Amino acid sequence: xxxxxxxxxxxxxxxxxxxxxxxxxxxxxxxxxxxxxxxxxxxxxxxxxxxxxxxxxxxxxxxxxxxxxxxxxxxxxxxxxxxxxxxxxxxxxxxxxxxxxxxxxxxxxxxxxxxxxxxxxxxxxxxxxxxxxxxxxxxxxxxxxxxxxxxxxxxxxxxxxxxxxxxxxxxxxxxxxxxxxxxxxxxxxxxxxxxxxxxxxxxxxxxxxxxxxxxxxxxxxxxxxxxxxxxxxxxxxxxxxxxxxxxxxxxxxxxxxxxxxxxxxxxxxxxxxxxxxxxxxxxxxxxxxxxxxxxxxxxxxxxxxxxxxxxxxxxxxxxxxxxxxxxxxxxxxxxxxxxxxxxxxxxxxxxxxxxxxxxxxxxxxxxxxx
Amino acid sequence: xxxxxxxxxxxxxxxxxxxxxxxxxxxxxxxxxxxxxxxxxxxxxxxxxxxxxxxxxxxxxxxxxxxxxxxxxxxxxxxxxxxxxxxxxxxxxxxxxxxxxxxxxxxxxxxxxxxxxxxxxxxxxxxxxxxxxxxxxxxxxxxxxxxxxxxxxxxxxxxxxxxxxxxxxxxxxxxxxxxxxxxxxxxxxxxxxxxxxxxxxxxxxxxxxxxxxxxxxxxxxxxxxxxxxxxxxxxxxxxxxxxxxxxxxxxxxxxxxxxxxxxxxxxxxxxxxxxxxxxxxxxxxxxxxxxxxxxxxxxxxxxxxxxxxxxxxxxxxxxxxxxxxxxxxxxxxxxxxxxxxxxxxxxxxxxxxxxxxxxxxxxxxxx
Numbered sequence: 195x196x197x198x199x200x201x202x203x204x205x206x207x208x209x210x211x212x213x214x215x216x217x218x219x220x221x222x223x224x225x226x227x228x229x230x231x232x233x234x235x236x237x238x239x240x241x242x243x244x245x246x247x248x249x250x251x252x253x254x255x256x257x258x259x260x261x262x263x264x265x266x267x268x269x270x271x272x273x274x275x276x277x278x279x280x281x282x283x284x285x286x287x288x289x290x291x292x293x294x295x296x297x298x299x300x301x302x303x304x305x306x307x308x309x310x311x312x313x314x315x316x317x318x319x320x321x322x323x324x325x326x327x328x329x330x331x332x333x334x335x336x337x338x339x340x341x342x343x344x345x346x347x348x349x350x351x352x353x354x355x356x357x358x359x360x361x362x363x364x365x366x367x368x369x370x371x372x373x374x375x376x377x378x379x380x381x382x383x384x385x386x387x388x389x390x391x392x393x394x395x396x397x398x399x400x401x402x403x404x405x406x407x408x409x410x411x412x413x414x415x416x417x418x419x420x421x422x423x424x425x426x427x428x429x430x431x432x433x434x435x436x437x438x439x440x441x442x443x444x445x446x447x448x449x450x451x452x453x454x455x456x457x458x459x460x461x462x463x464x465x466x467x468x469x470x471x472x473x474x475x476x477x478x479x480x481x482x483x484x485x486x487x488x489x490x491x492x493x494x495x496x497x498x499x500x501x502x503x504x505x506x507x508x509x510x511x512x513x514x515x516x517x518x519x520x521x522x523x524x525x526x527x528x529x530x531x532x533x534x535x536x537x538x539x540x541x542x543x544x545x546x547x548x549x550x551x552x553x554x555x556x557x558x559x560x561x562x563x564x
Numbered sequence: 565x566x567x568x569x570x571x572x573x574x575x576x577x578x579x580x581x582x583x584x585x586x587x588x589x590x591x592x593x594x595x596x597x598x599x600x601x602x603x604x605x606x607x608x609x610x611x612x613x614x615x616x617x618x619x620x621x622x623x624x625x626x627x628x629x630x631x632x633x634x635x636x637x638x639x640x641x642x643x644x645x646x647x648x649x650x651x652x653x654x655x656x657x658x659x660x661x662x663x664x665x666x667x668x669x670x671x672x673x674x675x676x677x678x679x680x681x682x683x684x685x686x687x688x689x690x691x692x693x694x695x696x697x698x699x700x701x702x703x704x705x706x707x708x709x710x711x712x713x714x715x716x717x718x719x720x721x722x723x724x725x726x727x728x729x730x731x732x733x734x735x736x737x738x739x740x741x742x743x744x745x746x747x748x749x750x751x752x753x754x755x756x757x758x759x760x761x762x763x764x765x766x767x768x769x770x771x772x773x774x775x776x777x778x779x780x781x782x783x784x785x786x787x788x789x790x791x792x793x794x795x796x797x798x799x800x801x802x803x804x805x806x807x808x809x810x811x812x813x814x815x816x817x818x819x820x821x822x823x824x825x826x827x828x829x830x831x832x833x834x835x836x837x838x839x840x841x842x843x844x845x846x847x848x849x850x851x852x853x854x855x856x857x858x859x860x861x862x863x864x865x866x867x868x869x870x871x872x873x874x875x876x877x878x879x880x881x882x883x884x885x886x887x888x889x890x891x892x893x894x895x896x897x898x899x900x901x902x903x904x905x906x907x908x909x910x911x912x913x914x915x916x917x918x919x920x921x922x923x924x925x926x927x928x929x930x931x
Contacts, residue, residue: 250694346574350596350912415689416760424582424685425913495760496687498913499596557763561909 293441295335351429368514386464585926616890629716640720646866724850769918783873789817
């Protein structure tokens with residue numbers, strides 16, 4: 195039973211009418227989640243800028259507030275006051291709608307993110323399916339933004355979006371199926387509770403696939419082809435300014451936060467951990483995941499569009515299928531085995547497969563006769 | 565059903581993060597594939613050649629700073645060499661060595677920018693560039709010591725250099741020369757093993773040897789295609805025949821080779837710097853040259869190996885105080901003519917990095 199359900203029962207016990215006993219906890223929960231997301235996104239933006247500064251032998255923003263923590267707020271205030279420019283030939287309705295379509299699904303994901311054993315907005319019994327379904331909607335928003343801007347750079351970005359999002363959805367979902375097979379449940383809370391050993395070590399291959407797939411899904415370097423600053427300038431949000439741009443920006447970091455939370459939940463045993471309270475453990479793990487993502491962004495150049503597809507279809511997808519087979523076989527024939535033996539075998543499998551794949555297939559190619 | 569299609573024409577530039585200035589390309593695309601490309605130049609035209617005809621020979625030196633603004637010293641050097649050839653002026657030994665030191669330091673600085681921004685074009689979020697700026701900053705400090713400027717130096721003079729180096733210059737340069745090979749190793753560690761970098765650059769944007777020669781390409785672009793042609797060896801100017809260094813040559817002529825050649829040239833420049841510091845003699849740095857030069861009637865073409873290729877100055881004198889004709893052969897303009905051959909059939913992203921690997925400076929192309 196989640197804390198909110200308990201709250202509802204408590205209200206019902208104090209002779210509140212039914213509709214109020216349902217409405218009040220719901221609103222309280224939604225407000226709490228919104229505050230959690232917005233605060234954490236702001237911290238994420240600050241954290242990334244400071245960390246990128248460290249990677250790039252500079253300081254990063256450090257003027258406004260202690261260690262520059264209020265810099266994202268200043269940026270937001272600046273964006274709020276900017277003129278909202280809509281291109282003359284843009285599709286005005288869709289141009290207005292696109293940032294909303296990008297940002298809202300990100301918020302929706304947090305409905306099923308367990309911050310603690312009972313601290314979850316709603317413990318859906320199909321929680322992870324819900325996450326996959328909702329997060330796929332963002333692609334529509336990005337495509338709409340690229341199309342409605344009536345800009346050629348934005349159009350290229352829009353077409354890249356569709357290819358990229360659809361391609362990486364598959365390995366991500368297949369990696370999730372591995373987790374679900376082992377956990378025996380689709381509910382986020384039960385997936386966490388089933389991890390006496392984190393799936394990071396129990397399914398290392400699944401983790402690698404899921405991690406790379408989600409980095410591509412949230413359009414971050416080295417898969418940031420939608421924005422590709424050096425090629426298509428800013429991609430889909432090239433024609434956006436002011437608060438609409440801020441929505442995309444929030445959406446991007448919200449996505450990073452959401453997927454960091456999902457990775458933590460699925461593979462790093464969520465809130466579980468000794469000594470510290472669950473929420474602290476959860477945040478530590480989320481920031482660790484995000485640090486790795488920032489590290490990749492600071493280090494790696496960008497893939498080309500055909501190499502991105504190659505990586506998804508020839509690299510991640512076959513590996514995800516093999517990973518799923520291995521997990522399924524282990525669950526079918528060795529359900530009672532000591533988990534540590536599985537850890538050892540799976541790490542060996544992952545090492546061999548990754549090594550094999552990196553030798554066997556290359557990202558190269560790319561020239562087309564015209 | 566037949567779907568009516570039309571070519572997708574994209575304007576890249578003149579305001580674009582990866583055009584290294586105000587260059588514009590009208591690119592015809594088929595999806596993401598580049599079908600045709602038409603460069604449009606002239607956004608930075610200042611008429612430097614015409615301005616040169618109305619100035620005295622000394623007054624032209626600051627103009628040359630504004631050509632290739634990432635290698636101003638080299639431009640000064642090429643121009644004064646041409647004038648000295650025209651007027652038959654002998655330069656003091658110490659000045660010759662100082663010129664070599666400045667030119668090679670400038671080459672390192674310019675290549676750092678070229679390689680750094682090439683990797684930036686690959687999408688590496690400024691990180692390599694910022695590490696390379698760390699070294700470039702030291703070089704800019706050195707240049708500031710000798711002439712007070714950090715971008716447009718105006719240091720060379722006809723018959724020497726404007727002033728001797730201050731005493732803190734040589735220790736700082738020695739420290740830099742001692743540290744630089746280590747830093748180059750650091751970049752190699754960061755970049756050469758990088759799977760994404762290799763996948764993006766190997767075999768991409770190939771400039772075959774024959775095409776490179778036919779387009780009169782020069783500099784790292786030519787050498788990456790496997791032609792061992794370096795004016796410092798092929799036509800030794802100044803005192804380059806006294807130094808021992810190699811000319812790194814690529815094999816295929818792809819983006820990776822152009823990147824690799826620049827990295828190796830930095831190592832060779834460090835070698836030249838070491839030798840120049842060791843041999844640096846004392847004495848004057850500026851020969852006695854009349855304030856207003858009247859070179860004898862005639863014409864001269866002086867060329868040197870700038871970081872980007874063969875930089876040439878063509879001067880015609882009619883025995884007056886200003887050149888009758890002042891023409892510049894900018895290396896990157898000539899190298900740029902090969903761009904279309906290199907990118908047709910590749911993707912937009914490859915177009916950007918191939919353009920970056922030519923290492924253009926618009927100040928020089930538009931003049």
